[in-house]
Amino acid sequence: MSFNLLSEPIRKFIRDKGWEQFRPIQTAAISKILESSNNFILISRTASGKTEAAFLPILSKVNFREEGIQVLYISPLIALINDQFNRIEDLSKNLDVTITKWHGEANKTQKEKLIKQPNGIVLITPESLEAMFINKPFNVKLLFSNLKYVVIDEIHSFIGTDRGIQLQSILSRLEKENNNLFSVVGLSATMSEENSFREVKEFTGNVDKTKILIDRTPKNINVLFRFFKNEKEELSLELLKDLYKTTKDNKVLIFPNSRGRAEEVAVKLKKISEKVKGHLNYFSHHSSVDKEVREYVEYFAKNNRQNFCIACTSTLELGIDIGTVDDVIQIDATNSIASLIQRVGRSGRKEGKTSNLYLYATNEWSLLQSVACWLLYKDGFIEPPHKNVKPYDIFIHQALSITKGHSGIKLTNLINQLKDNSAFKYIEILEIEEILYHLIKIDFLEKLQDEVIIGVEGEKVVNSRDFYSVFKTEENFKVINAGNTIGEIPFSPQIVEDENILLSAKIWKIKFVDNKTKKIEVIPTKDGKKPMFFGISATIHQKVREKMMEVLYNQSNYDFLDESSLDEIETLQKDFSVFKIQDLRTNRMLLIADKDLRFFTFTGTRINRTIQLLLNVSNVKNILEESSSSFDIELSKDEFILKWNALSSLISNIDAHIYNLLSTHSSLLGFSKWGKYLPNKYQVEILKNNYFDIENTKEFITKINIVYNK
Known part of the structure; x- marks a missing residue:
C-alpha cells in the first residue's frame, strides 16, 4: 500500500488531513518515485493532486539534514510560486525543512540566509535561476551541488518554447555543478501520448531514464455553445445580457482572447449588474493589471463565499488556486486545444464534480473553430509541441x-x-x-x-x-490615477490625451502621456466615449483547420450547440455544399466570384504564411484571411491554377526568398528576442523553423486538388 511506503511525518500529515484514499496519480507516483532515481513526468487532469503526487514521496525520501538545497521547484509564474509555497509548506509541517521563495519579489533576507546556509527546498522561476548563474556563479556550486530533485510545474508550458529551451540549457548547466545526477519530476495536465512524450523526455536530458505516469480518468464536462453574430468590434448587448444571466448566480471565470476584451466584459457586466442591483464582484485579471490588484482578485476568489465573475486571460489558465469555480466561459475560439483543456479544468475542481463550460461565438469562423477544437478535445488530440532542433x-x-x-x-x-x-x-x-x-x-x-x-x-x-528572460517584453506604459498604479498597457500611437482605455475593470480617460517616463495619468470616466482595444495574433495548428473543414461536410447532430449555433453551422454547410468534395484530405475549394477568387486552404497558420510568401514571389496579388484560412486572389481561375501548380518549384530556392523578404521586412523576426544578433543565414533558419513551415507546405501543395464552384 502506498501509504505505508511514506515516512512517518508524512503519514501523520495525511492522517491529520483525514484523507481516506489517494488519487490515482498519487498512488502511482509514490511507489515509483520512492523505489527509483528515474525522471518522472506526472500527467493527469487539473486539480487531480499532482503537486502532492510529487512531494509526498520526495519529502519522504530526501534527507533534508544534508547540506545544500535538496529540492528545486521551478514554475513558469511567480504567482504560482507564491501559491505553491503555502501548499508545500503545509505538506512539510511535520518536517524540519526550510522552504524559500527565490524570485524578484521574494524576501531578500530569506535569500541571504539561504546563501549563507543552503538547505531545504527552493521555489524559483527560470529567469531567477538564470540570474543566479550570472550574478552569483560562485554560489551556484555551493547551493546546488547536492541537489536531489528538480520539480517542474506546468512542464507543458515550457516544451517547444524559447523559454523551455532556456530552462533545458540551465538544467544541463546545473548538472555540471552537481556532485550526483539529480532526478526531474515534471507535472502537466495537457500532454497526449501521441505527440508529446518523446519531446518531454528529451527535455529532461535523459530519454531512457525518463518515465511517464499518466492518469487517463476522464473529466465530466457539461458544454453548451451559444452564437451571437456580431459585425462590430464591441460585443453585442444581446450577448452581454445572456452572459450576465448565465453567470450572475455563480462563481465564474470568463476567458476572452485578449486583454482588451477581458476589460470590456468586466466593465459591461458590472454595469448591467449595477442596474439590476446584482452583486458587484466583477474583476479583470491579466498581465496589464497591477500585481497587487491581481493578488487581491485571487485572494477574494479563494477566501470569499460571495459569487464573483473574473474576466481573465492566460494568467488564470495555469494552476493558481482560486478555490471553487462553478462555470468557465470561453468567448470565441481558443487558439489551441491545450489552452481549452487548461481553462475547462478551472471549474469542477473538487473530486467527482462536473465542469460547466459555455462557449460563446461572435462570428461564423470562430464558431466553426470552437466546434473543431471541442471535437478534437473529445478525440484526445492535443497539439504537439513545436520542435526547435537548432535554437x-x-x-x-x-x-x-x-x-x-x-x-x-x-x-x-x-x-x-x-x-x-x-x-x-x-x-x-x-x-x-x-x-x-x-x-x-x-x-x-x-x-x-x-x-x-x-x-x-x-x-x-x-x-x-x-x-x-529570453522572451520579448512589450513596451508598456504605467497607468496611474492619483498616484496609485492601476497597471500597464502596451504602447501604441493611439494612446493620446482624451482617449478612453479599459483597465482593471474600469473605464479611464487619459489626461497626460509622459513618453519620457512611460507613464499615463488617467481619471475615472463615464462619458460614453468608446475605449480603445488591444488585440492579439495567434498560430493555429493545421489539425484544427482540417477538423473545421470536416465539420462543413459532416451531417452529425451536434447536441452541444444551441439553436442559433446550429443554424449558423447549417448555413455554412449549405454555402460549402456547392463544392463537390470527394476527399477531405486532398480537395480544397476555390470560390469563383465575378472578378475575384477566394481559395480556402483549411490548413495551419504557418503553412498559410509559407503559401503567401510563395504567392508573393509569383507576383500573385493576395490577401490572407486567417480566421477563415482563405486567400482572396486577383487572378482568373485558369491563371491561378497555373500559378498554384508552379508553387512547389519555388520551394527549392526558399532560403533566398526568405532572405529577400527579411531584407525589406525586418520586423518578421520580431518574435525572437535574440535572432537579430545572428548572421543572416541563421536568421533565415529561425524563420524557416518558427514562422514558416517549409516541409508541410511542400507536401500540402503537392497533394492538393482544387475544386471550384463553377
Whole structure:
C-alpha cells in the first residue's frame, strides 16, 4: 500500500488531513518515485493532486539534514510560486525543512540566509535561476551541488518554447555543478501520448531514464455553445445580457482572447449588474493589471463565499488556486486545444464534480473553430509541441550568459560547454564556431588571446535586467490615477490625451502621456466615449483547420450547440455544399466570384504564411484571411491554377526568398528576442523553423486538388 511506503511525518500529515484514499496519480507516483532515481513526468487532469503526487514521496525520501538545497521547484509564474509555497509548506509541517521563495519579489533576507546556509527546498522561476548563474556563479556550486530533485510545474508550458529551451540549457548547466545526477519530476495536465512524450523526455536530458505516469480518468464536462453574430468590434448587448444571466448566480471565470476584451466584459457586466442591483464582484485579471490588484482578485476568489465573475486571460489558465469555480466561459475560439483543456479544468475542481463550460461565438469562423477544437478535445488530440532542433537565437543568449557568469572564459571551453549542453546538441561544431565569431565581430564578445569576455556592445544587453528572460517584453506604459498604479498597457500611437482605455475593470480617460517616463495619468470616466482595444495574433495548428473543414461536410447532430449555433453551422454547410468534395484530405475549394477568387486552404497558420510568401514571389496579388484560412486572389481561375501548380518549384530556392523578404521586412523576426544578433543565414533558419513551415507546405501543395464552384 502506498501509504505505508511514506515516512512517518508524512503519514501523520495525511492522517491529520483525514484523507481516506489517494488519487490515482498519487498512488502511482509514490511507489515509483520512492523505489527509483528515474525522471518522472506526472500527467493527469487539473486539480487531480499532482503537486502532492510529487512531494509526498520526495519529502519522504530526501534527507533534508544534508547540506545544500535538496529540492528545486521551478514554475513558469511567480504567482504560482507564491501559491505553491503555502501548499508545500503545509505538506512539510511535520518536517524540519526550510522552504524559500527565490524570485524578484521574494524576501531578500530569506535569500541571504539561504546563501549563507543552503538547505531545504527552493521555489524559483527560470529567469531567477538564470540570474543566479550570472550574478552569483560562485554560489551556484555551493547551493546546488547536492541537489536531489528538480520539480517542474506546468512542464507543458515550457516544451517547444524559447523559454523551455532556456530552462533545458540551465538544467544541463546545473548538472555540471552537481556532485550526483539529480532526478526531474515534471507535472502537466495537457500532454497526449501521441505527440508529446518523446519531446518531454528529451527535455529532461535523459530519454531512457525518463518515465511517464499518466492518469487517463476522464473529466465530466457539461458544454453548451451559444452564437451571437456580431459585425462590430464591441460585443453585442444581446450577448452581454445572456452572459450576465448565465453567470450572475455563480462563481465564474470568463476567458476572452485578449486583454482588451477581458476589460470590456468586466466593465459591461458590472454595469448591467449595477442596474439590476446584482452583486458587484466583477474583476479583470491579466498581465496589464497591477500585481497587487491581481493578488487581491485571487485572494477574494479563494477566501470569499460571495459569487464573483473574473474576466481573465492566460494568467488564470495555469494552476493558481482560486478555490471553487462553478462555470468557465470561453468567448470565441481558443487558439489551441491545450489552452481549452487548461481553462475547462478551472471549474469542477473538487473530486467527482462536473465542469460547466459555455462557449460563446461572435462570428461564423470562430464558431466553426470552437466546434473543431471541442471535437478534437473529445478525440484526445492535443497539439504537439513545436520542435526547435537548432535554437540558434537561444544559443546566443546562453553563450553570453555563460561568458558573463565566468567573467571571461577560454573560447575552447565555451565551445565545449555549449556543445555538451543538451539544449544545443543538434547544433554542429562549425555552426557554434561561426556564431561565436560573429558575436566577436559585432562586439558582443571580445577575444583576448585564447579567452573571450563580454564586449562593449554585449555589456549593454547583458547588464540589463531584461537579459535574464529570453522572451520579448512589450513596451508598456504605467497607468496611474492619483498616484496609485492601476497597471500597464502596451504602447501604441493611439494612446493620446482624451482617449478612453479599459483597465482593471474600469473605464479611464487619459489626461497626460509622459513618453519620457512611460507613464499615463488617467481619471475615472463615464462619458460614453468608446475605449480603445488591444488585440492579439495567434498560430493555429493545421489539425484544427482540417477538423473545421470536416465539420462543413459532416451531417452529425451536434447536441452541444444551441439553436442559433446550429443554424449558423447549417448555413455554412449549405454555402460549402456547392463544392463537390470527394476527399477531405486532398480537395480544397476555390470560390469563383465575378472578378475575384477566394481559395480556402483549411490548413495551419504557418503553412498559410509559407503559401503567401510563395504567392508573393509569383507576383500573385493576395490577401490572407486567417480566421477563415482563405486567400482572396486577383487572378482568373485558369491563371491561378497555373500559378498554384508552379508553387512547389519555388520551394527549392526558399532560403533566398526568405532572405529577400527579411531584407525589406525586418520586423518578421520580431518574435525572437535574440535572432537579430545572428548572421543572416541563421536568421533565415529561425524563420524557416518558427514562422514558416517549409516541409508541410511542400507536401500540402503537392497533394492538393482544387475544386471550384463553377
